[in-house]
Amino acid sequence: MRKKLATALLTATVGLSSLIAAPAAQAQVTSTQGARIVRTAEAYRGVPYVWGGSSPRGFDCSGLTWYTFRRLGRWIPRTAEGQWTASxxxxxxxxxxLVFVxxxxxxxxxxxxxxxxxxxEAERPGRGVNLYRPWxxxxxxxxxxLPR
Structure with a gap:
């Protein structure tokens, strides 16, 4: 009797764990998606750095990433810290x-x-959106x- 009960409990536990499986891992950015992200952000090269800026009139670092992803249909948090936490x-x-310093x-x-x-990146005042060497x-x- 105990053996049957133990077997039944084990079967139920294994069955239950398969129902509560973790969600499938989100795949990393594909090369096509990555190219779209870079191409979209590159359209804003030369836009001045503006602290707190999140539009083509001026960007700060997280404003550029936020605006870029929004243009591509993906909502992300507005701040660098929030983007790190959510990514x-x-x-x-x-x-x-994204590179988080x-x-x-x-x-x-x-x-x-x-x-x-x-x-x-939108690096700092006096240096607008552009391609930079890692610093x-x-x-x-x-x-x-990105959404499909």
């Missing part, structure tokens, strides 16, 4: 991923990863996929 994290960035656990800047030698090694990477 899927990766150690192997691909074109179109941090100090300890505090994320203070975000850029779009183009390749290992290039970020697309920090204190980075984490994250990504958002």
């Amino acid at each position: 899927r994290h990766t150690r192997t960035p691909v074109e179109g991923d 941090h100090s300890g656990s505090y994320v203070f800047h975000v850029a779009i990863y183009v390749n290992s030698r290039t970020w697309l 920090s090694r204190s980075v984490w990477y994250g990504y958002f996929t």
Whole structure:
């Protein structure tokens, strides 16, 4: 009797765990999506840096990423910290991923990863949206996929 009960409980537990399976992992940005992200953001090269800016009249770092993804149909948080928190994290960035510059656990800047030698970003006052060489090694990477 005990053996039958144990078998029944095990079967029920295994069956229940398959019903409560974790959601499928979101795939990393595809090369096509990454190219779309970079191409969309590149359209704003030369736009001036404006602290708190989130339009083609002027962008700050997270305003550029927020606006770019919004144009592509994907809502993301407005701040660099919020974008880091909401993104899927990766150690192997691909074109179109986001680069998060941090100090300890505090994320203070975000850029779009183009390749290992290039970020697309609204860097700071006096330097508008453009392609820049990576300027920090204190980075984490994250990504958002685009709607189909």
